[in-house]
Amino acid sequence: MITGKYPNLRLRRNRKQQWIRRLTQENTLTPDDFILPIFLTEGKNKKDEVKSMPDVYRYSIDRLSQITDKALKLGIPMVALFPKTNEKLKNDLGTEALNENNLVCKAIIEIKKKYKNQIGIMCDVALDPYTSHGHDGLIKSNKIINDETIEVLINQSLLQAEMGCDVLAPSDMMDGRIGKIRKALDKENFKDVQLLSYAAKYASGFYGPFRDAVGSNKFLKGDKKTYQMDFRNTDESLREIALDIKEGADMVMVKPGIPYLDIIKGIKDKFKIPVFAYQVSGEYSLLSNAINSKILKEHVIFETLMSFKRAGANAIVSYYADRLDKILK
Ligand code: PBG
Helix, strand or coil: CCCCCCCCCCHHHHHCCHHHHHHHCCCCCCHHHEEEEEEEECCCCCEEECCCCCCCEEEEHHHHHHHHHHHHHHCCCEEEEEEECCHHHCECCCHHHHCCCCHHHHHHHHHHHHHCCCCEEEEEECCCCCECCCCCCCEECCEECHHHHHHHHHHHHHHHHHHCCCEEEECCCCCCHHHHHHHHHHHCCCCCCEEEEEEEEECCHHHHHHHHHCCCCCCCCCCCCCCCECCCCCHHHHHHHHHHHHHCCCEEEEECCHHHHHHHHHHHHHCCCCEEEECCHHHHHHHHHHHHCCCCCCCHHHHHHHHHHHHCCCEEECCCHHHHHHHCC
C-alpha cells in the first residue's frame, strides 16, 4: 500500500535535478526586487570609498551618472539618495535640509534630467545628515521634540517633492508625521508623490557604517532609543504599521533586515500593503568582510537576499544592488 509517509514518500525526489528544483521553487529574485542606496558627497570628480563599507562609494554630483547608469542598465526600479553634508553646513536645526541647493536636491534634478521617469527616486525624510548633534529631529532640553520636528520634515518633504522626488521616505520615527506630510503634499498639489514610511525602524547597532558614510557618527550624541523602536518588541511594530497605513503610507519599511525577518512576516501576514526590507549597512559590512577574508563564499549574499522574499518582502534596499549581475547569476 502507498502511504503518505516514508519509504513511499520521499521529499528528496523533488530535489533530484536542477530542472525540478527550478520548477518547484517558491521564491525568485530579479532586479525588480531592488532599491539601490547611493551616497552623495560635495566637490568635483569624487568617488570616495566608505571606509567601513567595502566597495561602497560616495559620488559627487558630476560623477553620479556612473552609478545611476549602472542601476538603469541592471534594471533596478529605484535609487535612494543619502547625502554626506559638509560639516560646516551642519547646525542644531539642520537647516541645510531646507536648502534648495543641497546635495540631495542637486542629485534629484540631475537624475530626472537624464532619465526622466525611467527610474524612481526615493529620498529620506529626516534631519540626521544635517544636524550638528546627529539626531533625526530637533532637540530642546535634551529631548527630541516631536511636533516641532514634524514642521521641519514637512518643509523638507515639500522641497524634495518640488525637485522631483518620486517617493518620500520618512525615516525619523516621529509620531504622526505621515499624516501631516500627506496632508501638506496634497495641499500643495503633490498628490502623486508617494510615502514610504519607515514604520518599523528599530534602534539598532547595525546602522554604524551608514552613520560613517553620511558623516553623522562622530557627531551623534547619545542614542536614538526615544524615537526608534525597542528591538525586544513585536506587537509594537504592528501598531506602528497600522497607524502609518491609516495616516496614508503607500508602502512601509522594516529595518534592519536579517535580524528582523519575523517582523516582516508578521506585517505581511496581517496587512495587505507593499512591505520593503532594508538590509542595512552593518549587515552589509559583516557579510562583505567575511567574504573578503574568505570566511564565507559570495553566494551567501544571494541566500540572505532570498530570505527577505521568503519572509514576504516586496522589495529590498541593498548596498549589493549595483552588483546584481554577479549576485543573481
Ligand atoms: C537616518 C537613517 C539611518 C539609516 C537610513 N536612514 C540611520 C539611523 O537611523 O541612524 C540606516 C541605514 C543603514 O544602516 O544602512 N534617518
